[in-house]
Amino acid sequence: MSTQIPRAPNLAVAEMMALFHIKEFCCGRRKAETIESLSKTCGVHRRRMHDIVARLAQEHPIGTTPQGVFWIVDEADRRAAQGNLLPRALKILKRYHKVSKLSADEIAGQVKMELSDEHD
Numbered sequence: 001m002s003t004q005i006p007r008a009p010n011l012a013v014a015e016m017m018a019l020f021h022i023k024e025f026c027c028g029r030r031k032a033e034t035i036e037s038l039s040k041t042c043g044v045h046r047r048r049m050h051d052i053v054a055r056l057a058q059e060h061p062i063g064t065t066p067q068g069v070f071w072i073v074d075e076a077d078r079r080a081a082q083g084n085l086l087p088r089a090l091k092i093l094k095r096y097h098k099v100s101k102l103s104a105d106e107i108a109g110q111v112k113m114e115l116s117d118e119h120d
Helices: 011-025 035-042 046-059 075-099 104-118
Strands: 062-065 068-071
Touching (some): 011 035, 011 068, 035 046, 035 068, 046 062, 062 075, 075 104
8 A cells, every 4th residue: 555645636735734734743853854856755846845844944843954855843853954044144135235236245235124024
């Protein structure tokens, strides 16, 4: 008998399946699961699963590291997830700076404004 979940018929179902799976089976960074494994479990393409995880992580305590995706359950998990985010954010800001005419100070001001808007 297969433990594989059937292919998700649409994106909303795939998101619900992914959220359930991460919350139930990937509790903590030691139980992290790769995007590839999640995509097989939920029956969607790896690229689509990457997008689903990115969306879910905006609203749920989901962390990612090079080892995989996991539900954040403690402070060590939170630090691991944060440690992965800052270098990625800096790379994106450097790339943004290269393709824009904004100075580093203008970019920093813009980021600060965006972050303060999220907390209001």
